[in-house]
């Protein structure tokens with residue numbers, strides 16, 4: 258028997274008829290860009306995130322990029338980002354002409370260390386992007402206090418944390434604006450690319466609405482030099498179906514995570530995730546640490562269990578950033594050698610993974 262790293266088949270079987278009905282509805286209406294489905298999804302996702310505004314865009318990277326543009330962040334500015342994140346967080350900053358300034362994770366966790374953020378602030382710093390990595394909310398209270406003290410904007414990269422909560426409050430409403438991705442493997446995934454910005458700020462939402470659609474509010478009238486990055490009607494219609502299942506799917510992930518945490522606690526040499534008390538984690542990924550990571554990954558593969566590494570090379574060592582004069586970032590570099598992502602999806606049977614890990618750890 259083998260265990261796949263990710264299997265979305267069952268989540269789609271459960272809503273197959275509704276997805277097909279949504280497709281038929283869009284096909285029959287014949288309106289494919291910025292219509293009623295996008296509007297309805299925006300209203301529904303805003304309500305889900307407990308914010309007044311949501312703007313659908315083409316993908317998660319563009320969501321981050323448009324937030325920075327709408328805040329007039331650009332050339333000569335610095336934006337604090339986690340050293341340990343998916344590269345999109347950094348690329349959004351670079352695309353604006355600003356410089357990503359990395360800050361390493363907390364000693365025991367995977368998210369940005371709020372204490373270290375303060376030391377990275379310079380007169381050029383304009384904003385902080387917090388990533389809720391692997392589905393665990395970052396320490397937004399501490400980051401809010403720092404950003405208020407220094408007059409900085411605070412942005413959430415919530416691409417891995419749809420539905421997670423910080424002190425009871427949903428991600429998407431914890432900062433000046435939040436970026437979501439609906440890439441198919443995310444907790445809320447479209448059947449293609451998609452993204453959204455959520456915010457409490459009506460003026461910012463309006464600027465992003467302009468920027469996503471050629472800087473245009475009225476057809477053929479262009480108020481700013483915008484982009485073409487819109488959420489498709491079809492993806493919006495499909496996302497409306499899937500949004501209704503999100504809480505149940507997150508609960509199923511939480512069940513798998515609880516079983517992993519309980520069953521793996523006594524295996525020597527493994528460091529398990531331990532979310533802080535303020536975090537309601539939605540387990541986009543279940544990531545453990547081991548000094549024997551490569552040996553362990555190999556042993557699991559031999560026992561039919563697929564694993565992955567998120568991410569094997571830190572952003573500052575990628576070709577895209579290697580020559581930009583970044584410091585060694587030793588904690589992040591060490592982390593990338595030790596992390597291993599176990600299979601995680603709603604409905605996964607964790608027992609074969611647990612057995613294989615026990616067996617491989619002898």
Ligand SMILES: *Cc1c(COP(=O)(O)O)cnc(C)c1O
Pocket residue numbers: 316317318319342343345346388414416417437438439440450451452
């Ligand atoms: C997936 C992801 C993104 C980018 O989303 P896309 O829709 O693929 O552009 C940004 N940040 C993080 C942390 C992600 O995981």
